[in-house]
Amino acid sequence: MKVELPDHELMHSGHVGCPGCGAAVAMRFLLNGLGEKTVMVIPACCWSIIAGPYPQSTLKVPVLHTAFETGAAVATGIRAALDVRGERDVTVVTWAGDGGTFDIGFQALSGAVERNEDFLYVCYDNEAYMNTGIQRSSSTPYGAWTTTTPGRDWKKMRKKNIVEALAAHRIPYAATASIAYPDDLVAKVKKARSIRGSRFIHIFSSCPTGWRIPSELSIKIARMAVQTNIFPLYEVEGGVRYTINLKPKGYLVKEYFRLQGRFSHLTEEDLDQIQEMVEEDWELLLRKAGTMPSL
Amino acid sequence: MWQVMEGSHAVAEAVRLAGVQVISAYPITPQTHIVERISEFCAAGLLEARFLRVESEHSALAALIGASTAGVRTFTATSSQGLAYMHELLHWASGARLPIVMAEVNRALAPGWNIWTDQTDSLSQRDTGWIQLYCEDGQEVLDTTLQAFRLAEWVNLPVMVVLDAFFLSHTHEPVQVPSQEEVDRFLPPFSPSFRLNTETPCAFNQLATPAVYMEMRYSIQQAMASALERFPQLEDAFQTIMGRRYGAxxxxxxxxxxxxxxxxxxxxxxxxxxxxxxxxxxxxxxxxxxxxxxxxxxxxxxxxxxxxxxxxxxxxxxxxxxxxxxxxxxxxxxxxxxxxxxxxxxxxxxxxxxxxxxxxxxxxxxxxxxxxxxxxxxxxxxxxxxxxxxxxxx
Incomplete structure (x- = not known):
């Protein structure tokens, strides 16, 4: 699948993200897919900073910055107001990190999608509270070091499966995407844009600062997360119809883990156990999808 | 026209007459009669508004922050625990200079569970940048709610209309309900200077460094000071049309x-x-x-x-x-x-x-x-x- 990216950019060239920031790449692709008729809500997250301080903004679409746990609720209100004003052609999109989505914003998100509010919610997932200095979230994967899971207290719980949680609300569209697969990402944004009701896209966004990786590995790490089945690319329509978008090469997870400082304390035994967990999740996904793409 | 109604329904009448465009609320005793009556107005087509039945008070106010920034007239109602839960966003609404109007029914805070009247809920929000107007009877509730929209939209600050639980919210009294024509003369349509608009994209509420934050806060105090001056002027206009005034x-x-x-x-x-x-x-x-x-x-x-x-x-x-x-x-x-x-x-x-x-x-x-x-x-x-x-x- 090949998608033509438009000539124009809806991000200015400057932003204040870290070198190699996956979330900055993800935003650029998102806006490519959405276009100018977009109103964006940004609850507290890395992007509260990346977008720039008053009076500057790196984004060329209207943005409402808001409190941490309010991304979905604020979007609900904007949608209602735009409907009242007759601006039906404008897409309302919430752009939130994993903390604002999986944790503190989950109640508002669950409420909004249960009501099937007409908006697109995009979570750029860097697997911890990176803006505050790498603290554990419920999106942090099993095995990871963070500043609140240091030493022997590395995280012993699985990452929350947010797409499954959203799919359980039977929303029209939920999908995963990765900054390493821009064609797939932009195609999903365009598809989501064409649908009415609640739509959710979960974008894997690598974080060199928090993951303890060189900034030039940002895209490679994201690609390996897909190819190891740690972060498969798939869609769920109506909460039940699963489509896997890419057949992974099935690399061993240890190749992904050994590149990242946040996992450097893990033993071979730990990695074997994680390999089993990833295979178990993949089998579960395959059972739901029924088929694999022949790509 | 004289009607016998509860204080809660006096609020609802004012919301209908004000032509509120987006309402967002979560139920809590003793606020429920307000939102139930507004729901009935919406369902009957007597109020052409979107009523957002959100999953919490926090989201109720968050949704209005979005709606008000997008340029429509907004209303919510809550009480006690619900107001306390909104606390973070009370600061947000005033800091963002949004003219949201809220009816707040004074109810005691738990524990122990107590649904009866007590002002500590609203008064403990005194530093959040909301204008607060306390009411004595049903007529004042209706009139004050109408005044609240005009005042909020005049000074760009949110307004809380405060009424006692049960003694006012659930007590039936004769209330003079103004005509739509009278209300329209007093309260012009909401037309904000700035709003979320794809034609002229702006960033709202972004990062504010120490170099600008104090001036932003001072502007809120200036708006508060102007509200003190404008309230009597607003009452002059109200009195000319409705024949009633209350005074600060x-x-x-x-x-x-x-x-x-x-x-x-x-x-x-x-x-x-x-x-x-x-x-x-x-x-x-x-x-x-x-x-x-x-x-x-x-x-x-x-x-x-x-x-x-x-x-x-x-x-x-x-x-x-x-x-x-x-x-x-x-x-x-x-x-x-x-x-x-x-x-x-x-x-x-x-x-x-x-x-x-x-x-x-x-x-x-x-x-x-x-x-x-x-x-x-x-x-x-x-x-x-x-x-x-x-x-x-x-």
Whole structure:
């Protein structure tokens, strides 16, 4: 699948993200897919900073910055107001990190999608509270070091499966995407844009600062997360119809883990156990999808 | 047109007449009759609005922050725990300079669970940048709600219309409901200077460094100060059309009073009766009702209280470790006067306990008899409370 990216950019060239920031790449692709008729809500997250301080903004679409746990609720209100004003052609999109989505914003998100509010919610997932200095979230994967899971207290719980949680609300569209697969990402944004009701896209966004990786590995790490089945690319329509978008090469997870400082304390035994967990999740996904793409 | 209705329904009538465009609310006793009636208006097509039935009070206000920034007239209602849950976003709404209007039904905070009236919920939000207007009866509730939209949209600040649980929210009274034509003359359509708009994209509420933050805060205080000036002007316009006005404060027989009672909310009506009865016995008692609490009308309060020897403030609220909140504010307003009255603080009616004419008469008698107020405000009508210490010690 090949998608033509438009000539124009809806991000200015400057932003204040870290070198190699996956979330900055993800935003650029998102806006490519959405276009100018977009109103964006940004609850507290890395992007509260990346977008720039008053009076500057790196984004060329209207943005409402808001409190941490309010991304979905604020979007609900904007949608209602735009409907009242007759601006039906404008897409309302919430752009939130994993903390604002999986944790503190989950109640508002669950409420909004249960009501099937007409908006697109995009979570750029860097697997911890990176803006505050790498603290554990419920999106942090099993095995990871963070500043609140240091030493022997590395995280012993699985990452929350947010797409499954959203799919359980039977929303029209939920999908995963990765900054390493821009064609797939932009195609999903365009598809989501064409649908009415609640739509959710979960974008894997690598974080060199928090993951303890060189900034030039940002895209490679994201690609390996897909190819190891740690972060498969798939869609769920109506909460039940699963489509896997890419057949992974099935690399061993240890190749992904050994590149990242946040996992450097893990033993071979730990990695074997994680390999089993990833295979178990993949089998579960395959059972739901029924088929694999022949790509 | 005269109708008999609850205070809650008076709020709902005003919301209908104001042509609110987006409503967002979460149910809590005793606010429910407000949102139920508005829901009925929406379902019957009597109000062309979007009613967002969100999953929490926090989201109720968050949704209005989005809707108001997108340029429509907004309303919510809550009470007690719900208002406390909104706290973070109360600051956000005023900081973002959004003219959201809220009906807040005064209810006691838990624990223990108590659904009856008590002002501590709204008064503990006094520093959040919301204009607060306290109401005495059903007519004032309807009128104040209409005024709230005009005031909010004039100074770009959110407004809380405050009414007592049950004594006002659930009490039926005759209320004069203005016509749509009258309301339209008083309240123009909402037309904000800035809004979320894809034609002219702006970033709202973004990162503000120390170089700009103080000026942003000062502008909120400027707006508060202007609200104090504009409220009487707004009441002039309201009076011209509706024939009624209330004042930021209202005085009753204060000119020659030795003792002036200071009240807010429904306690005021009871106090009016007490003042009348005592005046009939030749005793020089007056009454000052405070309607506008934020911004605090300190100058008007000084003007009415300065000649009295003693002031007795009735507080149906309490700030632990300090005292009654209205009494604190009244003392602060008077403190720089050379000759100032003595201020006696009385804590009454917490958690919905009755504030009877007998109790208010007793407050007058105590204030007369004492030369000076005690350091601490006096809790009226308490049964004996043994002090329970914790287990840790020196």
């Amino acid at each position: 404060v209202e005085e009753v027989s204060t000119a020659d009073a030795d003792v002036i009672l200071v009240t807010s909310g429904t306690v005021t009506s009871t106090a009016r009766g007490v003042v009348e009865a005592l005046r009939n016995r030749g005793e020089k008692v007056g009454l000052l009702k405070i309607k506008l609490f934020r911004p605090f009308p300190a100058e008007a309060i000084r003007r009415h209280l300065r000649r009295a020897a003693k002031v007795a403030v009735l507080d149906r609220n309490f700030s632990f470790g300090a005292g009654g909140i209205f009494a604190q504010e009244v003392r602060a307003a008077l403190c720089n006067l050379k000759d100032r009255p003595q201020v006696f603080g009385y804590i009454v009616g917490l958690g919905g306990r009755d504030v009877t004419p007998a109790l208010i008469t007793e407050i007058c008698r105590k204030t007369w008899e004492r030369a000076h107020p005690e350091e601490a405000d006096e809790w009226m009508g308490l049964t004996e409370v043994p002090y329970e210490s914790g287990t840790a010690g020196p």
